Amino acid sequence: MGSKFHAFMYPWFGFGHMIPYLHLANKLAEKGHTITFFLPKKAHKQLQPLNLFPDSIVLEPLSLPPVDGLPFGAETASDLPNSTKKPIFLAMDLLRDQIEAKVRALKPDLIFFDFVHWVPEMAKEFGIKSVNYQIISAACVAMVLAPSAELGFPPPGYPLSKVALRGHDANVCSLFANSHELFGLITKGLKNCDVVCIRTCVELEGKLCGFIERECQKKLLLTGPMLPEPQNKSGKPLEDRWNHWLNGFEPGSVVFCAFGTQFFFEKDQFQEFCLGMELTGLPFLIAVMPPKGSSTVQEALPEGFEERVKGRGIVWEGWVEQPLILSHPSVGCFVNHCGFGSMWESLVSDCQIVFIPQLADQVLITRLLTEELQVSVKVQREDSGWFSKENLRDTVKSVMDRDSEIGNLVKRNHKKLKETLVSPGLLSGYADKFVEALENEVNNTKSS
Ligand SMILES: O=c1ccn([C@@H]2O[C@H](COP(=O)(O)OP(=O)(O)O[C@H]3O[C@H](CO)[C@@H](O)[C@H](O)[C@H]3O)[C@@H](O)[C@H]2O)c(=O)[nH]1
Numbered sequence: 001m002g003s004k005f006h007a008f009m010y011p012w013f014g015f016g017h018m019i020p021y022l023h024l025a026n027k028l029a030e031k032g033h034t035i036t037f038f039l040p041k042k043a044h045k046q047l048q049p050l051n052l053f054p055d056s057i058v059l060e061p062l063s064l065p066p067v068d069g070l071p072f073g074a075e076t077a078s079d080l081p082n083s084t085k086k087p088i089f090l091a092m093d094l095l096r097d098q099i100e101a102k103v104r105a106l107k108p109d110l111i112f113f114d115f116v117h118w119v120p121e122m123a124k125e126f127g128i129k130s131v132n133y134q135i136i137s138a139a140c141v142a143m144v145l146a147p148s149a150e151l152g153f154p155p156p157g158y159p160l161s162k163v164a165l166r167g168h169d170a171n172v173c174s175l176f177a178n179s180h181e182l183f184g185l186i187t188k189g190l191k192n193c194d195v196v197c198i199r200t201c202v203e204l205e206g207k208l209c210g211f212i213e214r215e216c217q218k219k220l221l222l223t224g225p226m227l228p229e230p231q232n233k234s235g236k237p238l239e240d241r242w243n244h245w246l247n248g249f250e251p252g253s254v255v256f257c258a259f260g261t262q263f264f265f266e267k268d269q270f271q272e273f274c275l276g277m278e279l280t281g282l283p284f285l286i287a288v289m290p291p292k293g294s295s296t297v298q299e300a301l302p303e304g305f306e307e308r309v310k311g312r313g314i315v316w317e318g319w320v321e322q323p324l325i326l327s328h329p330s331v332g333c334f335v336n337h338c339g340f341g342s343m344w345e346s347l348v349s350d351c352q353i354v355f356i357p358q359l360a361d362q363v364l365i366t367r368l369l370t371e372e373l374q375v376s377v378k379v380q381r382e383d384s385g386w387f388s389k390e391n392l393r394d395t396v397k398s399v400m401d402r403d404s405e406i407g408n409l410v411k412r413n414h415k416k417l418k419e420t421l422v423s424p425g426l427l428s429g430y431a432d433k434f435v436e437a438l439e440n441e442v443n444n445t446k447s448s
Contacts, residue, residue: 005109005442009037010099011135012115013064013088014077015261016341018043020135020199020226021112022050022057027226027431028438029053036060036106038099040075046319049236050228062098064091077262081292082358085262089185092116103128109442113193117185120192129441132193134186135226136340138200138208139163139368140361144186145215159207162371163364190216195441197221199340201430203420204347205368221437224430225344225421228323238324242285245314246325252332255284255396256325256351260339263358265291269386271302274315276392278305282333282400283312287320326351333400335392338362343369346376348421352399352411354379356387375414377406 007028011021018039025035034056039047041061051057064075070087077085096118103111103126112131113119123130134141139160146155190196196216201224202209213220237243246254257277259265265273270291277284294300297317306315322342326334326349334351336342337358343365346353353376357366370378379395381387399407420426 003439003443003446004032004034005439006034006036006106007131008099008103008106008108008111009035010092010111010113010116010119011039011133012077013040013043013075013092014085015043015046016077016339017114017135018047019050019341021133022047023226023228024112024133024223025057026050026052026228027223028435029056031435032056033435034058036102036108038062038095038102040064042073042075060102062095064088065094067091067094078289082262082264086181089115089182093118096122100126109445110438113189115182115185115189117188117192120189120194123194127445129195129445130193131195131197131438132189133197133199133223134190135199136361137343137365137368138198138205138212139364141186141190141198142208142211142215143360143364144183145190145212157211159211160368160372163367195219195221195438197223197434199223199226199344201225201421201426203417203426204373221434222430223434224427225348226431227344227348227427236321238321238328242320242325243328245285246328246330249283249330251329252350253283254328254330255280255282255333255335255400256331257284257286257288257335258320258322258342259288259337259356259358260342261289262339263337264289267291267293267300270300272387272389273392274302274305276389277313277396278309279389279393280396280400282396283330284309284314285320285325286313286315287322287325288315288317290317333396335396338366338369340365347414348418350415350418352407353377353414354395354399356392373413373417375410375417377410 009021009025011017025037028035036058038060041063044059044061051059067087067090070091074080077088100122108128110129110131111119111123112133114134120130142158146158196218201222209220288297290297291300297315301315323345325331326345331351334346335354338355339362355366355376356379357363366378369376377395377399379387380391398404399410401407
């Protein structure tokens with residue numbers, strides 16, 4: 001066992017990033033290490049309940065400086081439309097002086113980051129280790145690193161032939177199609193840092209991890225999925241409101257739908273989605289942010305929809321405890337965007353999985369799960385990127401109908417993969433090995 005270290009964490013200000021970073025902070029704290037966790041002020045309230053070691057993990061709220069394009073009060077990726085997250089990058093860059101002052105004052109041993117490219121340079125100046133912790137899939141990190149990634153083909157050397165961006169993906173893949181800048185930032189961080197780690201495991205993405213190691217020319221550490229321990233989840237039970245409502249349905253009959261914390265539907269696609277869920281005839285709970293141009297979910301619902309689905313369908317605007325909802329026995333299907341957090345949460349659940357990926361990393365990991373591993377299905381889109389209510393209905397029913405061939409196939413494959421992932425010691429083994437490797441890294445630095 002190595003000596004105790006103090007780590008800083010400065011993740012991208014999106015909940016899908018801050019949440020797994022906080023789960024990792026809990027793992028480190030469990031082993032006696034201390035963490036200073038930088039986050040935007042308004043995320044504090046939401047993340048605080050996930051901090052299981054408040055004596056060891058200090059949540060340090062930061063105020064974002066004003067930058068062009070950052071609306072008043074916007075502090076996280078959830079506050080900005082899909083295509084314009086850039087002001088958050090600019091604001092996080094401008095916090096460098098504040099972070100440096102903290103480094104000077106507190107002298108941490110390590111600093112974890114994902115998108116903020118200057119962290120390795122700053123860490124070197126102060127003689128501390130920079131740890132690039134990517135919480136997106138290895139499938140995506142590998143694609144970012146691969147030279148000459150082109151639409152339609154896996155790049156040269158990329159280990160999986162079915163995991164490529166194809167056809168209409170160009171329309172939904174804002175990350176690949178429009179944000180080469182983000183690619184550049186991630187690559188810079190990966191190449192310049194001291195330690196590269198990813199929130200994945202070889203059981204899911206082994207081949208891709210080997211590829212990344214070769215491209216980065218660095219040893220790659222894996223943390224595993226970094227999910228909260230099943231026995232304590234977020235430390236509290238499912239809200240009465242949802243427990244009570246879900247208890248009113250048969251086991252495995254409810255479809256839960258959620259699309260993470262960064263994505264906003266176009267209004268017409270949102271309405272088509274609601275109508276598709278209505279067409280399934282199944283009970284459903286949709287937790288979603290208001291679509292573009294609407295200030296509430298309520299005002300964007302299709303006409304007469306609420307009346308028609310009363311008693312069996314709810315569209316909810318606001319935060320729900322997703323992992324707890326997924327483990328309720330009445331929930332039998334999870335329709336989601338395949339954000340990497342939701343993907344892990346769906347894999348360790350017993351739900352049938354339906355993906356409607358929206359961003360490039362989500363498209364890639366959907367291909368791995370749907371085409372290579374066949375543990376899930378995906379809603380087909382038209383060339384324009386549009387998906388119809390009929391397609392949504394048919395896809396959901398294809399996994400919910402008892403005698404569906406594809407439904408049974410993905411159920412069997414998912415069950416097998418879940419058994420591997422939750423097998424005794426697998427997840428804790430990843431976390432333990434990871435922490436040990438970091439302890440060695442810090443000890444080597446101290447003794448050199
Ligand atoms: O009402 C809510 C909404 C979200 N969550 C949680 O928030 C996290 C959301 O993470 P994720 O599923 O990864 O979605 P995003 O927030 O959309 O994820 C961003 O970050 C991901 C990496 O985790 C990327 O894969 C995605 O492309 C990017 O959009 C998950 O743990 C959810 O359980 C809740 O608990 N309740």
